[in-house]
Amino acid sequence: MLNRTDLRGRVPRPAELRATLPRAEVNVDAALHQVRPVVDAVRDRGVEAVLEYTEKFDGVRPATVRVPQAELDRALAELDPAVRAALDEAIARARTVHADQRRGDVTTQVADGGTVTERWVPVSRVGLYAPGGLAVYPSSVVMNVVPAQAAGVGSLVLCSPPQAEFGGLPHPTTLAAAALLGVDEVWAVGGAQAVAVLAHGAVDTDGSELAPVDMVTGPGNVYLTAAKRMLRGIIGIDSEAGPTEIAILADETADAGHVAADLISQAEHDTLAASVLVTTSEQLADAVDAELERRVAETKHTERVDTALRGPQSGTVLVSTVDEGLQVVDAYAAEHLEIQTADARDVAARVRNAGAVFVGPYAPVSLGDYCAGSNHVLPTGGFARHSSGLSVQTFLRGIHVIDYSEAALREVAGKVVALADAEDLPAHGEAVQARFEGDAR
Incomplete structure (x- = not known):
């Protein structure tokens, strides 16, 4: 069922390998042309433009952009108890993991009377995005809010697309998740217009302020990604997220049913989702294909899953050894990587x-999506070669505080002057010498 690439005994160099492996093609540059008028209109006309585009793209026009507190309270009160218990558990585990990520301030004594302190200061106000397209993502609310709160972000606003089915409000489970987490500012807006109003701010239809944010995080479609790219600089962003990905490195000991189920679990996100198996066993590859044929027919989103699995972004890669498989998955740099081999822990420790x-x-990846305690907002499109997933650090800025006494500056003054002269920036040296002009007199 999956397209096959046979690399047994001939794994190419990294650059060629990255070009060979299956990957979804997403043209953010092309989307920029469609997004620019939206962003410009929101900048110039505020909420009027937000609601026009909301009506055009989402088929509904909310009375206000900000969701009333009563609706958040109602969504939480009416939440299915089983879903509430699951969200409570997901939140608790995420808080446990993310609490350990918070860095403390560090002071280093460089010389007598000279210190440098690194202070970790949270971003003041952050916009968090929870998608609302083909599925409902209260888990994304958890994954965005928990690390921001652990970092100490003082002001949070959650954006999620309004739903015609729910009278112009975001999905009630999304609202309930926000309420559980103590987020009381939720805006019913999605896509590029959400990023634009987060960046520029506006005045709501009832006259209340929609204050701009300093940073926007959270995954979305190509139009939201294009808006994040366009507005980067006005706002900070976490990353440019593309279609979701799973890669599984497996040998002959892997269970074909487990592998197939996990490939399907990612494929149900989107027709562009990538599901890639890297294996040393042709017999396992055959067994996984057979399992896929059976399981895809039985799953709820059969057409979506089938399209994703048969697309060019998905496939099986055959390798001779687990070492070759590691070369392949490191070149691919998957958003989610499963290791299903005989010595899985040792192999996982070698992943870069x-x-x-x-x-x-x-x-399985599904555990990480919900209740592992880890964060599921992760780099896609090979960005894991140089970028990390969402964490407490995303919302922190390191500020160096330099504190030198007169004696400590005097001790190093000559070296500062020498380096300033070497760079032909004499005024830099003069700024130091000015403090000791009395010495010559």
Whole structure:
């Protein structure tokens, strides 16, 4: 069922390998041309433009952009108890993991009377995005809010697209998740217009202020990604997220049913989702194909899954050894990487490039999506070669505080002057010498 690439005994160099492996093609540059008028209109006309585009793209026009507190309270009160219990558990585990990520300030004594302190200061106001397209994503609310709160962000606003089915409000489960997390500012707006109003701010239809943010995080479609790219600089962003990906490195010990189920679990996100199997076993590849044929027909989103699995972004890559497989998955740098081999922990410890690594048969990606405690907002499109997933650090800025006494500056003054002269920036040296002009007199 999956397209096959046979690299047994001939794994190419990294650059060629990256070009060979299956990958979804997303043209953010092309989307910029469609997004620019939206962003410009929101900048110039505020909420009027937001609501026009909301009506055009989402088929509904909310009375206000900001969701009333009563609607958040109602969504939480009416939340299915089983879903509430699951969200409570997901939140608790995420808080446990992310609390350990918070860095403390560090002071280093460089010389007698000279210190440099690194202070970690949270971003003041952050806009968090929870998608609302083909699925409902209360888990994305958890994954965005928890690290921001652990970092100490003082002001949070959650954006999620309004739904005609729910009277112009975001999905009630999304609202309930926000309420559970103590987020009381939620805006019913999605896509590029959400990023634009977060960046520029506006005045709501009831006269209340929609204050701009300093940073926007969270995944979305190509238009939201294009808007993040366009507005970067006015706002900080976490990353440019593309279609979701799973890669599984497996040998002959892997269970074909587990592998197939996990490939399907990512394929149901989107027709562009990538599901890639890298294996040393042709027999496993055949067995996985057979399992896919059976399981795809039985799953709820059969057409979506089938399109994703048969697309050019998905496939099986055959390799001779697990070492070759590691070369392949490191070149691919998957958003989610599962290791299903005989010595999964040892192999996982050798992985260099992945958004998150899932070890062995009992750590499927679905666990990380919801209740592992890890974060599921992860780099896609090979960005895991140089970028990390969302964490507490995303919302922190390191500020160096330099504190030198007169004696400490005097001790190093000559070296500062020498380096300033070497760079032909004499005024830099003069700024130091000015403090000791009395010495010559």
